[in-house]
Amino acid sequence: MRGWEFDRAVPERGYAWWYVDALSDDGAHGITIIAFIGTVFSPWYALARRGGGGDPHNHCCLNVALYGKPRRWAMTDRRRGALARGPDFLQIGPSRLDWDGQTLVIRINERTAPIPSALTGEVRVTPRVLSNRVFTLDSHGRHHWFPIAARSRVEVALDSPDLRWSGAAYFDSNWGAAPLEQDFREWDWCRAPMQDATAILYNPERRDGSHQNIAVRVTDDGAVEDIPVPPPAQLPRTLWRIRRPTRSEDGTARVVRTLEDTPFYSRSEIRTKLLGQEATAVHESLDLDRFAHPSMYAMLPWKVPRTLK
Numbered sequence: 001m002r003g004w005e006f007d008r009a010v011p012e013r014g015y016a017w018w019y020v021d022a023l024s025d026d027g028a029h030g031i032t033i034i035a036f037i038g039t040v041f042s043p044w045y046a047l048a049r050r051g052g053g054g055d056p057h058n059h060c061c062l063n064v065a066l067y068g069k070p071r072r073w074a075m076t077d078r079r080r081g082a083l084a085r086g087p088d089f090l091q092i093g094p095s096r097l098d099w100d101g102q103t104l105v106i107r108i109n110e111r112t113a114p115i116p117s118a119l120t121g122e123v124r125v126t127p128r129v130l131s132n133r134v135f136t137l138d139s140h141g142r143h144h145w146f147p148i149a150a151r152s153r154v155e156v157a158l159d160s161p162d163l164r165w166s167g168a169a170y171f172d173s174n175w176g177a178a179p180l181e182q183d184f185r186e187w188d189w190c191r192a193p194m195q196d197a198t199a200i201l202y203n204p205e206r207r208d209g210s211h212q213n214i215a216v217r218v219t220d221d222g223a224v225e226d227i228p229v230p231p232p233a234q235l236p237r238t239l240w241r242i243r244r245p246t247r248s249e250d251g252t253a254r255v256v257r258t259l260e261d262t263p264f265y266s267r268s269e270i271r272t273k274l275l276g277q278e279a280t281a282v283h284e285s286l287d288l289d290r291f292a293h294p295s296m297y298a299m300l301p302w303k304v305p306r307t308l309k
Helices: 044-048 294-303
Strands: 013-025 028-037 059-069 072-074 083-086 090-091 097-099 103-113 118-127 141-158 163-176 184-193 197-206 215-218 224-226 232-235 244-249 254-261 265-274 277-287
Touching: 013 118, 013 277, 028 090, 028 103, 028 254, 044 294, 059 103, 059 254, 072 103, 118 163, 141 215, 141 244, 163 184, 184 244, 184 265, 197 244, 215 265, 232 265, 244 265, 244 277, 254 277
Parallel strands: none
Antiparallel strands: 013 028, 013 163, 028 059, 059 072, 083 090, 090 097, 097 103, 103 118, 118 141, 141 163, 184 197, 184 277, 197 215, 215 224, 232 244, 254 265, 265 277
């Protein structure tokens, strides 16, 4: 299975996304990039699905978030005419992802929100090796997660803002045949890179009340191996009162900095203990009951504008 699969079929009301995150070697900067077909956190796509429809190809975007100084955010929901793709490339408006056989090259040409400014430049993600294990996240087989290259390096070379750095990176993909909020209440996820392996935890709470606890170690040969699920560890809630559950081998973890704090989603840099080591991890927590609340349709367009054509 090709990890990137930019020509993957995306059904009505479904989605596919390709996710990259990275922290700089000096700890000063971070970046998250998500290419969406069926922008799952778009109020425009959510409204389109309310009547039972929703064409994912008519809601695509490249979400880019910069952390540290400067901070930037771009997430423009674009229409079907902005999308072009093939086995090894994905074009969304003026931005593009290409897999050249060894490196994922992301050429960014976006406008930030809510205050418009240019966000342009190139990000290169080079995996040490590609993995081939796919996980099903729900009991109906509608949602899937693929940790394509958990152990990667990134080179960030932005023109606007002027920014250059490198660091450890992570690359995965999710896809599904139904809205997230239909099948999940919430989830938390984290990935912790270490010298010889990367630990990943993924804990979905399904809409039917069941839970899944994924705990794996990814090694430099691409193997994705199950590890014992660590005990729960509680992190403080965000300013928006989003829970941040996680797991740690000693039952404790702490927040280093909150990268993203929204009414339904948080992204954080945390310290935890996994694979017998103290580690810095990127952590996410998602509350889909919050996302499905009608108030989100009024709040989100400020950060997720939509093009007219």
